[in-house]
Amino acid sequence: MPGKVRDRDSRDRFSTATRLRLLGEQTAERVYRSQNKRQARRSRLTGRAALLALVLCTLVVALAYPIRQYVSQRGEIEDLQRQQQEAKERVDRLRDEKARWQDDSYAEQRIRERLHMVMPGETGYVVPDPRATQSSRVEQGAADRPWYSNVWDGVDKADQADQAD
Numbered sequence: 001m002p003g004k005v006r007d008r009d010s011r012d013r014f015s016t017a018t019r020l021r022l023l024g025e026q027t028a029e030r031v032y033r034s035q036n037k038r039q040a041r042r043s044r045l046t047g048r049a050a051l052l053a054l055v056l057c058t059l060v061v062a063l064a065y066p067i068r069q070y071v072s073q074r075g076e077i078e079d080l081q082r083q084q085q086e087a088k089e090r091v092d093r094l095r096d097e098k099a100r101w102q103d104d105s106y107a108e109q110r111i112r113e114r115l116h117m118v119m120p121g122e123t124g125y126v127v128p129d130p131r132a133t134q135s136s137r138v139e140q141g142a143a144d145r146p147w148y149s150n151v152w153d154g155v156d157k158a159d160q161a162d163q164a165d
Helices: 002-014 016-102 104-115 134-139 147-164
Strands: none
């Protein structure tokens, strides 16, 4: 009997059905192993991706404030450079004006215009603006009027104060 069992086992072992069953089991094991490897690979890639995302976010957060400071300082530098250029232009204008005032004829011309002065032997005329009314002349600022108008306005006001007493 033991020989018959051996023959049947060996026949079963080499039968087509048994071989197909074993082949299916081996194939299923390979498929499951490859799926497990893929899943393991996916989980490793997901971890790496998460770490990479964490590093990138950390870099963005770490660099956000310095970059903001850099941009704002660049804006301040541009403003200061613009102000410096304007100051240089103003200094140049003032130097030009100072040089013009060194010229006696220019100084004389400006003094005569501003103070309404005339040279001996000349006759000075002040032509009032016909469109200006008396009220607008009173409303004019002291700096806009000739100096002697301010003097006479002061005398008139003092005289009115004395008459009121």
